[in-house]
Amino acid sequence: MTDEELKELIESVSLNAFGKPFIHMARFNKRLRTTGGRYMLTNHSIEINPLVLEVHGTEELVGVIKHELCHYHLHIEGRGYRHRDADFKSLLKHTSSPRFCRPLSKGNKKLHSMYVYECLSCKLLYNRRRRMDVRKYRCGKCAGQIVAIQAGK
Known part of the structure; x- marks a missing residue:
């Protein structure tokens, strides 16, 4: 999936789940390690970890997109967009968005000593x-x- 296809997917999820358009940038970011995605407060863009799609598939990717769109729409509207805010928690529940991303590790971390x-x-x-x-x-x-x-x- 390319960045353009990701942006189209985010735009469609935004219209279907939130009834509002997504008009900013979206892209994959390979440097994200521990998170499925992030919403950038400064330029309103959304970055998604490509491992979400590789490891867990499209369904988990849509869940991460919904989660980031909750941050996006609440921040644009001037409401509580942080994880601890009641507005954020209620929007997550209303849109059936996941609170956390499933673990992304591919098992490449050695648990035993060398x-x-x-x-x-x-x-x-x-x-x-x-x-x-x-x-x-x-x-x-x-x-x-x-x-x-x-x-x-």
Whole structure:
């Protein structure tokens, strides 16, 4: 989907769900990491994370668009557009918009440590994400020598 197609989708969702036109810019922004989209207060544009479409599909994309349009229309009208405002919460409910975006991670974040070290004396294991210089450090439990048993992947 291109930015032009995204803008057309946002315009149609705005007319169908809110009965009001969307007349500003809309685009995909690959740099968004933790959010599905954002409404820019300064220029009234909407940016959408392309991962929403890739990971969750069109239905979730429409939900994120509705959420951002709630910010857009309330801000234009001078009403409470923030997440904590009653106007915002009631408009979300009225338009069946989601309050939060579903998680966007594709599982590319490693949950386990990359480096494993062991004390030669007491056999205590140290799990680390960053490499450490074993010549500079000793075991915190028994002051024994530490050796690397699993190098980074």
